[in-house]
Amino acid sequence: MTAPIRQKWQSVRDEVRQRIHAREWPPGALMPNEADLATEFGCARTTVNRALRSLAETGLLDRRRKAGTRVAQQPVAKATFEIPVMRKEIEARGKRYRHELLSRAVSVPPAATAVAMGCGSGAKCLRLRALHHADERPYALEDRWVNLAAVPEARNEPFSEISANEWLLMQVPYTHGAIAFSATSASNAVAIPMGCKNGASLFTIDRLTWNKAEAVTKVRIFFQEGHQLHTLL
Amino acid sequence: MTAPIRQKWQSVRDEVRQRIHAREWPPGALMPNEADLATEFGCARTTVNRALRSLAETGLLDRRRKAGTRVAQQPVAKATFEIPVMRKEIEARGKRYRHELLSRAVSVPPAATAVAMGCGSGAKCLRLRALHHADERPYALEDRWVNLAAVPEARNEPFSEISANEWLLMQVPYTHGAIAFSATSASNAVAIPMGCKNGASLFTIDRLTWNKAEAVTKVRIFFQEGHQLHTLL
DNA sequence: GAGATTTTTATGTATGCACATAATAAGTCT
DNA sequence: AGACTTATTATGTGCATACATAAAAATCTC
Numbered sequence: 190m191t192a193p194i195r196q197k198w199q200s201v202r203d204e205v206r207q208r209i210h211a212r213e214w215p216p217g218a219l220m221p222n223e224a225d226l227a228t229e230f231g232c233a234r235t236t237v238n239r240a241l242r243s244l245a246e247t248g249l250l251d252r253r254r255k256a257g258t259r260v261a262q263q264p265v266a267k268a269t270f271e272i273p274v275m276r277k278e279i280e281a282r283g284k285r286y287r288h289e290l291l292s293r294a295v296s297v298p299p300a301a302t303a304v305a306m307g308c309g310s311g312a313k314c315l316r317l318r319a320l321h322h323a324d325e326r327p328y329a330l331e332d333r334w335v336n337l338a339a340v341p342e343a344r345n346e347p348f349s350e351i352s353a354n355e356w357l358l359m360q361v362p363y364t365h366g367a368i369a370f371s372a373t374s375a376s377n378a379v380a381i382p383m384g385c386k387n388g389a390s391l392f393t394i395d396r397l398t399w400n401k402a403e404a405v406t407k408v409r410i411f412f413q414e415g416h417q418l419h420t421l422l
Numbered sequence: 423m424t425a426p427i428r429q430k431w432q433s434v435r436d437e438v439r440q441r442i443h444a445r446e447w448p449p450g451a452l453m454p455n456e457a458d459l460a461t462e463f464g465c466a467r468t469t470v471n472r473a474l475r476s477l478a479e480t481g482l483l484d485r486r487r488k489a490g491t492r493v494a495q496q497p498v499a500k501a502t503f504e505i506p507v508m509r510k511e512i513e514a515r516g517k518r519y520r521h522e523l524l525s526r527a528v529s530v531p532p533a534a535t536a537v538a539m540g541c542g543s544g545a546k547c548l549r550l551r552a553l554h555h556a557d558e559r560p561y562a563l564e565d566r567w568v569n570l571a572a573v574p575e576a577r578n579e580p581f582s583e584i585s586a587n588e589w590l591l592m593q594v595p596y597t598h599g600a601i602a603f604s605a606t607s608a609s610n611a612v613a614i615p616m617g618c619k620n621g622a623s624l625f626t627i628d629r630l631t632w633n634k635a636e637a638v639t640k641v642r643i644f645f646q647e648g649h650q651l652h653t654l655l
Numbered sequence: 656g657a658g659a660t661t662t663t664t665a666t667g668t669a670t671g672c673a674c675a676t677a678a679t680a681a682g683t684c685t
Numbered sequence: 686a687g688a689c690t691t692a693t694t695a696t697g698t699g700c701a702t703a704c705a706t707a708a709a710a711a712t713c714t715c
Contacts, residue, residue: 210633268503306582372625374622393605397645417602
């Protein structure tokens with residue numbers, strides 16, 4: 190007898206996953222409907238629904254009304270990354286965190302940046318460059334533009350103690366955003382503060398956040414050489 | 423009157439999100455409990471539960487039994503990426519896909535690789551190197567080890583027509599895996615087939631997949647310079 | 656008063672039922 | 686046959702209810 194150590198919908202989920210892996214229901218196959226599965230597993234349809242829904246969310250199943258539930262042909266791997274606040278990320282690795290402001294100036298961003306942020310081409314922004322240290326070694330370099338039209342309070346914040354990274358999160362609500370990962374080659378402006386070779390390959394995150402229709406901030410973060418972002422799936 | 427265009431749990435979710443963005447419930451604040459919210463919204467507690475659960479999954483809320491539901495202090499951004507099959511990714515960009523096998527050989531992987539895969543140090547593996555082209559230009563270079571103990575059928579598959587990328591997905595079930603993103607500097611072995619400069623910064627994905635306790639395959643994919651992986655949040 | 660024990664409470668899950676909705680399948684008319 | 690209409694069906698959602706469970710709060714014990 191299979192003791193339901195976990196909750197019931199989870200054991201249904203696991204059993205279904207099991208059968209899929211065992212090729213009992215091969216890719217593309219049409220599964221029995223919820224009602225039948227419920228009978229088989231001896232539970233309510235709601236419970237089966239919960240289990241199948243969670244599998245569909247991970248991309249293992251394709252579900253359509255009336256058409257039924259089928260095993261995905263090519264389960265698109267979905268990798269979910271948590272992008273933590275820099276300080277927490279570093280402290281989680283058991284290292285001491287320090288934030289160092291490199292520069293702070295109000296200026297008009299270059300055209301490309303202004304376009305990306307969707308703010309007028311003459312919009313005043315606060316530009317911040319800062320280093321995040323882990324045990325006194327440069328961990329990441331942050332190059333940020335803050336839209337002063339959206340966040341006028343930023344004009345009076347020195348950002349010497351608290352990083353913009355954290356300050357914005359505390360002060361400014363945002364509704365949505367975009368993230369992009371890439372690899373960039375360290376220019377001199379990056380290599381010198383980071384203490385790496387010119388031309389080094391740096392893992393880079395670009396992030397744009399919005400509040401309603403207004404861009405709040407655009408940031409590019411360069412991580413030290415060899416940095417990896419990983420997750421399980 | 424707010425017409426519930428969407429389903430009810432979704433409008434509850436949206437309304438709650440709205441209030442959080444409006445700072446009615448600032449970060450860290452304790453929200454009313456499910457029962458009270460249900461009364462306020464005029465729906466069943468189940469419905470509120472569904473809404474709050476979905477917000478908790480995105481990291482906007484922290485929920486604990488008895489302690490209640492509170493707005494996350496620092497909403498950890500969760501970025502979900504879909505890692506599609508290479509061919510689909512390229513075709514989705516409206517380009518022609520072509521797969522080119524560079525080399526195929528059975529050998530014993532270097533110690534580091536064997537350890538990562540958790541297979542014996544003398545385990546026979548199939549090593550495949552292949553290029554994925556988009557409109558006849560190198561798009562990504564794949565360097566893969568396939569554990570022949572786990573996938574003996576791979577020994578007889580030429581991989582000239584179909585990429586290992588797709589073949590494995592079709593043939594071999596897997597239970598779990600790990601993914602890591604990083605930036606690497608192109609060595610000669612990579613730069614030459616990719617047609618990029620030696621030392622170029624390449625966005626790199628490492629992926630390891632398992633079936634039960636057995637490693638199936640380990641693959642490292644180098645993307646052409648400038649490649650970005652992006653998602654909304 | 657420190658520590659162990661019980662109570663309380665908010666979330667988590669399960670169930671039966673009902674109805675909504677999308678999409679296929681069947682049937683009908685010209 | 687082809688276009689249109691009408692079942693049929695599997696999933697999606699909502700609700701009332703009940704009980705499970707984790708954890709904070711209150712209580713008891715020494």
